[in-house]
Amino acid sequence: MRRVVEPELLDELPAADPRATGSRSDLRRLNSILGHDDILSRSFDDHLDEASFRSRPLRVAELGAGDGRLLLRLARRVSALGLTAQVTLLDRQNVVSAETRCAFTALSWSVESVANDVFAWLEQPFPAVDMMFANLFLHHFQDKLLTALLRLAAARTNLFIACEPRRSPFTLTASRWLRLIGCNAVTRHDAVVSVRAGFVGHELSALWPADNQWQLSEQSAGFFSHCFIAKRND
Numbered sequence: 001m002r003r004v005v006e007p008e009l010l011d012e013l014p015a016a017d018p019r020a021t022g023s024r025s026d027l028r029r030l031n032s033i034l035g036h037d038d039i040l041s042r043s044f045d046d047h048l049d050e051a052s053f054r055s056r057p058l059r060v061a062e063l064g065a066g067d068g069r070l071l072l073r074l075a076r077r078v079s080a081l082g083l084t085a086q087v088t089l090l091d092r093q094n095v096v097s098a099e100t101r102c103a104f105t106a107l108s109w110s111v112e113s114v115a116n117d118v119f120a121w122l123e124q125p126f127p128a129v130d131m132m133f134a135n136l137f138l139h140h141f142q143d144k145l146l147t148a149l150l151r152l153a154a155a156r157t158n159l160f161i162a163c164e165p166r167r168s169p170f171t172l173t174a175s176r177w178l179r180l181i182g183c184n185a186v187t188r189h190d191a192v193v194s195v196r197a198g199f200v201g202h203e204l205s206a207l208w209p210a211d212n213q214w215q216l217s218e219q220s221a222g223f224f225s226h227c228f229i230a231k232r233n234d
Contacts, residue, residue: 001167005142005197008190015093019186024067024095026178026187027136033181035222036135036163037073043161044078047231048131057110058085059129061157063118064137065089068096068111071133072103079107087111088129090121122152132157138204138228139164139197147207154209158232165198166226172196174224204228 013020031037048058062071068089075085087109089096094115104111114121132153141149153160165171175191183191205216205228214230221227 001169001172001196001200003143003167003197003199003203005140006193008140008193009186010190011092011140013186015095019184022184023186023190026183027066028069029181030178030183030187030191031070031135034225036070036225039163039221039225039227040070040074040133040135040161041077043227043229044074044131047159047161047229058083058131059127060085060131060133061088061090061129062133062135063090063153064134064140065091065113066095068100068104068113070135072100075104075107075109079109085109089113090116090118092117118149119152122149122156126156128155129157131159131161134160134162134164136164136194138162139194139199143207146204150204150208154214154230160228160230162204162228163221164204164226164228165194166220166224167195167198167200171198171224199226199228 010020010023060071062068065071071087071089075087084107087104089111091113092115094113096111096113101111101113138146138149150160172192172195175195176188178188178191200220202218205218208214208216208230213232215233217227217229219227
């Protein structure tokens with residue numbers, strides 16, 4: 001399948017539009033069904049040296065964070081290890097609820113919600129973060145823009161983890177049946193568009209900056225997803 005990037009409806013709707021709030025609820029369920037919580041948690045466990053963050057908070061950023069609840073679920077899992085963190089949730093719309101902020105605080109994780117364009121944010125000077133996440137976000141960009149985004153991210157983090165749709169006929173067929181689990185029209189439209197814009201093979205590795213500083217890992221994950229990890233060499 002040729003990669004095709006098209007606009008998604010959720011990106012164009014006002015945050016308070018009932019169709020948007022319904023679609024964000026659908027996405028929370030889909031993240032669970034797709035196993036993205038587990039995929040990101042395993043990637044965290046496999047690639048982060050926990051001992052390095054016993055004396056200071058972990059610095060974490062999520063690109064295209066939406067309502068922040070996916071990262072909150074990860075925080076609940078890893079906080080049991082005694083880790084604290086400073087979290088930046090980046091999205092074009094600020095849809096992080098007071099309840100979600102309080103839940104982070106209860107884990108001793110400080111949280112900052114930033115409503116900004118990803119390029120504008122990454123181009124600003126700020127201390128490098130230890131870990132950067134992107135969940136169902138990178139597929140929104142054509143290769144040229146995605147190459148620029150990944151170059152900026154590589155300059156700002158030591159560990160980058162992305163979980164994206166896998167572009168395949170099987171995943172595309174499955175995306176057309178989301179009505180059966182109650183997803184609304186926005187989600188059903190965007191799911192098909194997302195799969196067509198997804199990734200296979202080592203497409204993201206090919207767009208990551210080519211140098212000797214990084215260990216790259218890229219593979220299918222679960223039945224429908226694609227995982228990319230870039231870890232800076234010690």
